[in-house]
Structure formats: structure tokens, C-alpha cells
Amino acid sequence: MTTTSAPDERPSVRMTDEAYGALRASHALWAGTSVLITDQHGRILVQRVGYRSTRLLPGGALDPGESPVQGAVRELQEELGVAVPLTRGLAVDWVSPAGRTTSPAVRFPGELLHVFDGGVWDEDRIASIRPAPGEIEGVDFVEPAELPALMSPDDSRRALSALRARVNGAGPTILEDGLPLSPTLLDRVNAFTQQRAVHHWPWREAPAPAGLPVRQSWGWLFAPDGRVLVLLDPANGAACLPGGTPEPEDDQDPAATLIREALEEASAHVSPPTLLGHLPDREHNAGPCIRVRMAAALTHLGPSRPDPATGQTYVRALATPEQVIELFNWGSGGADQLTAVHHARARLGVPRASRQPLTELPEATDLTTL
Structure with a gap:
């Protein structure tokens, strides 16, 4: 049996199924998933892991035959002990071989990484987190502006781009090495790279009292x-x-x-x-x-x-x-x-x-x- 030509071959060239499969296998990429979670103050959940000096969003590599959303749900359960349904994608990132620093021995071929919206977690859900022993040393909720100092450059770019996509609410953004192909206003002004004003004052729906300026x-x-x-x-x-x-x-x-x-x-x-x-x-x-x-x-x-x-x-x-x-x-x-x-x-x-x-x-x- 023959199949269609490879994308870089002339239309007249035809291949056997075996040859076509081998060609596509030689172009295989990694596939991964991660989840953006915030608390009620808009701070982002990052994990401390023993095998890296930088922080990570929850997530990881997909298992064989697993869809990105299935992998994201599984990783949340395995890493944090929390079952959360995920229904909204925030970003799809093409991580090029040049966009990630890895050992030559890894032979990193590039990766397609999906970022899902894990939602806003209240105090009860945060209290239910049970980090995976031996893998996750702990979790922290940090200001978005702290991500570049805590994460690898590609991971922080991706997380910030996903956060901007969540605020915009227009659907998943397509990234290359963490940067959007079609930057929005929030991307163009580098939103969330400056510490947000932290003003936890109580709200009073009343006129200002006398005696205070x-x-x-x-x-x-x-x-x-x-x-x-x-x-x-x-x-x-x-x-x-x-x-x-x-x-x-x-x-x-x-x-x-x-x-x-x-x-x-x-x-x-x-x-x-x-x-x-x-x-x-x-x-x-x-x-x-x-x-x-x-x-x-x-x-x-x-x-x-x-x-x-x-x-x-x-x-x-x-x-x-x-x-x-x-x-x-x-x-x-x-x-x-x-x-x-x-x-x-x-x-x-x-x-x-x-x-x-x-x-x-x-x-x-x-x-x-x-």
C-alpha cells in the first residue's frame, strides 16, 4: 500500500506505509502539559522540586496515547493530590531545541506544551494540597512579577503569556518559545512584570468619615x-x-x-x-x-x-x-x-x-x- 507524499517531497513521490511511518517517527516531538492556578489574590501556584533549582507549574510529560487535558488532570492528581476538571486551554507553546537549555545527551527534539486554566483556588482547596512525596518539595503562591526570578526563562515567559491570555479571555494563545505569535495589548506592555500594588484595605460603601484626610x-x-x-x-x-x-x-x-x-x-x-x-x-x-x-x-x-x-x-x-x-x-x-x-x-x-x-x-x- 502507498500513502501520500511527505510534506517536503514533490506530489509525484509516493511512499509505502512503512516508509511514511518511519519518516514521521524521525520527526517526533515531546509533548507536555502544565496548569496555571491562582489564589484569590491573583498569585500563581509554583512547585519546588528536588531535581531542578527553578520552580515549575504543575504538569509534566504526556503518557503514550494520553491527550493533553488528560495528562494535565493526571499530573494535578499525582503531584498535588487534587482532582480538578479542566475545560479551558490558555496556551499552546512550541518549545524549540534552541528555546530550552538541556544537556546534549538529552537530544531534545522540541516540544509542544499545552497550558490549561486550573482556576482560582480558595483556602479550602489550597489546604487540601498534598504534594507528592519524593517529587514535590512544596508549593508557593507568588506574585506574577516574581516568576522571571524563580523560573527558567522559557517557563516564566510561558506562564506570563498564559496569565495574560486568561485575563483577556479570548481563547488559547499560540506561542513560540513562550512568546505569542499575535501579541495582545497586555503582551505589548509586558503586563504583570511589575509588582502589582498590594492594597488589602477593607471596603466601606459609605462617605469618608470626618477627621481623616x-x-x-x-x-x-x-x-x-x-x-x-x-x-x-x-x-x-x-x-x-x-x-x-x-x-x-x-x-x-x-x-x-x-x-x-x-x-x-x-x-x-x-x-x-x-x-x-x-x-x-x-x-x-x-x-x-x-x-x-x-x-x-x-x-x-x-x-x-x-x-x-x-x-x-x-x-x-x-x-x-x-x-x-x-x-x-x-x-x-x-x-x-x-x-x-x-x-x-x-x-x-x-x-x-x-x-x-x-x-x-x-x-x-x-x-x-x-
Whole structure:
């Protein structure tokens, strides 16, 4: 029996089944799988293993005849003692022979490695972890920005690319040596390579109490499609909401601070802001203070320009409120604030936005088209 020609042969050349099978076997690759798991603070689970000096995501090589998702489920059970159904892929990575440092004796042929979304684990599931004796020395949840220092370069690139794909929510990303073939905005600004702001303040859905100074007024500024404006550092993806520190001309009015700062930072014009609530900050270096959060509708967005206070020209992007929360480490107060944000969205008559990749806004934007 003959079969079709090999991909690099002329169509007129025909091969026996035995020859074709031998040719394909000579081009065999490794196949592996890994799982991205986070805790409720957005920190990533990494494993300490005795056979490598660097940390790893849960996962490993596929067994003969095993599908990538079957292998991922098996590895979680074997390595962590936890049974978790996996239904969502985050990335498929072509790891080239040059993209991984291995001993020549290994004769590494390249690998196709699938990354699955293991979800957000609560305290009960984390407490159920039972690392495999003799293989897994322990697990840690670490900030995404710590991965390059803890993992091998290819592993950290892949994990960060998978995390960005999870936040974007648009489906698996195709990688080569950990880098996406079609970079999204989060990839272009190197999101999660800067330590996220860790602010575990309790959320208070009430006016700021008298007697404590207001040090900050940030705003959730809604576009007509239900997404909000977020500002990103173009070098490292560090995120902030529009707003800032009160100035004397604001006359101690948080709404005036937000209106002024949104215009200075992002050339954003907004409707009259309404109060969402506040965060009591007991750890500020100048003493206890209050951080106010407000909500408003975006009414106009002019050309981007440097912030006069910092000289920084931010990347302006639209994201769902849920995506914004994932760009920070706000602890349980973040979830409580998110609830208040959606209450404000409903009062403004704005629809709930579906998850989609973060969208960079051009120099000037007609908001009525969103």
C-alpha cells in the first residue's frame, strides 16, 4: 500500500506505509502539559522540586496515547493530590531545541506544551494540597512579577503569556518559545512584570468619615459598552485607575479631584462623579488616611498627552471591571468594591460588558461607537 507524499517531497513521490511511518517517527516531538492556578489574590501556584533549582507549574510529560487535558488532570492528581476538571486551554507553546537549555545527551527534539486554566483556588482547596512525596518539595503562591526570578526563562515567559491570555479571555494563545505569535495589548506592555500594588484595605460603601484626610480619589469611568478606562505603564503594564491626589484648587472635593486628574492623565472628560465608597488606609507613611472611589460616565476622550505631574504618557485601555480587579492585588476588599462598581454601572444605565481582550484607545475616540 502507498500513502501520500511527505510534506517536503514533490506530489509525484509516493511512499509505502512503512516508509511514511518511519519518516514521521524521525520527526517526533515531546509533548507536555502544565496548569496555571491562582489564589484569590491573583498569585500563581509554583512547585519546588528536588531535581531542578527553578520552580515549575504543575504538569509534566504526556503518557503514550494520553491527550493533553488528560495528562494535565493526571499530573494535578499525582503531584498535588487534587482532582480538578479542566475545560479551558490558555496556551499552546512550541518549545524549540534552541528555546530550552538541556544537556546534549538529552537530544531534545522540541516540544509542544499545552497550558490549561486550573482556576482560582480558595483556602479550602489550597489546604487540601498534598504534594507528592519524593517529587514535590512544596508549593508557593507568588506574585506574577516574581516568576522571571524563580523560573527558567522559557517557563516564566510561558506562564506570563498564559496569565495574560486568561485575563483577556479570548481563547488559547499560540506561542513560540513562550512568546505569542499575535501579541495582545497586555503582551505589548509586558503586563504583570511589575509588582502589582498590594492594597488589602477593607471596603466601606459609605462617605469618608470626618477627621481623616483624603489622600486619593480614583474613578471607575464607564464607556457606553460597560467597560471602564484603565491606565497602563507602557514599559511594564503597571495599572492604575484615573484619578490622583487632591490639590488645593479642588477645595477638598473628591469629585473635583477626579475630574481634574482624569483630564490631566488621560484627556478624559466625564459626567458628574458619584461616590462609590472609600478605603481606610492605616499604613500611609504620612499617617492614616482615606482613599475615595467614585464612578462616572466617560463623555469624551481627547488626544493622549503626558501627565503634567509625572511626565508619563499612559496607555489608555478599556477593560471590564473584572479584568481591572485582576490587574491589582486588592484582596477581599477588591471583590466588595467590584459589587459596588456594578451597582453604580446599573444606576448609570450602562450594560454589563462581556469579557474581551483589553482594547487600547487611539489618539482620540468617538465613545458613541463603543
